Amino acid sequence: MSNITFADPTPQSSVSTKSVAEFAGRFLLAALFLISGLGKIGAYSATAGYMSSVGVPGFLLPIVIGTEVIGAAAIIVGWQTRIAAFLLAGFTLLSAALFHNNFGDQIQAIMFFKNVAIAGGFLLLVANGAGAISIDRRLGN
Numbered sequence: 540m541s542n543i544t545f546a547d548p549t550p551q552s553s554v555s556t557k558s559v560a561e562f563a564g565r566f567l568l569a570a571l572f573l574i575s576g577l578g579k580i581g582a583y584s585a586t587a588g589y590m591s592s593v594g595v596p597g598f599l600l601p602i603v604i605g606t607e608v609i610g611a612a613a614i615i616v617g618w619q620t621r622i623a624a625f626l627l628a629g630f631t632l633l634s635a636a637l638f639h640n641n642f643g644d645q646i647q648a649i650m651f652f653k654n655v656a657i658a659g660g661f662l663l664l665v666a667n668g669a670g671a672i673s674i675d676r677r678l679g680n
Contacts, residue, residue: 561670562617568660569614572627576607593637606630614664617673624664631658 579586579600587597606626613623635654641647669675 558671562672564660565614565617565620565664565669565673568657568664569611571611571657572607573611573615576604576611579604579607595637614669617669617675620669620673620675621665624661628658628661628665631661 583600587600590600590603591597607630610623610627610630613619614627631654635651635658639647639651639654642651668680
């Protein structure tokens, strides 16, 4: 009997394109949280006041900043991606429920569903991992 081998139907260039697309997707998804977290540092008092105005204690702001900055950095470099993505999905849904719950205001309704869509992107990372261009892949995760 002869050995039958099947060629990978995906051309090598497509695999490379896939890897770059995975990295770009992670970067674009996480950049929002990195910029937001760093912005909260620069506007610390105003952000704490806004949080308090909707019933979220201002003392939680360092946790919020840490979640956004560290979580975004982990997603960008692809380290512990599934865990970071899961936590950021939950954070994003919680933020939507707390800060964008006025569905009578069309802008707030759009912001709510934007957060839901972002959480969906994070859940895709939970399901599929970071991809080839990541620390996770280098570590064999």
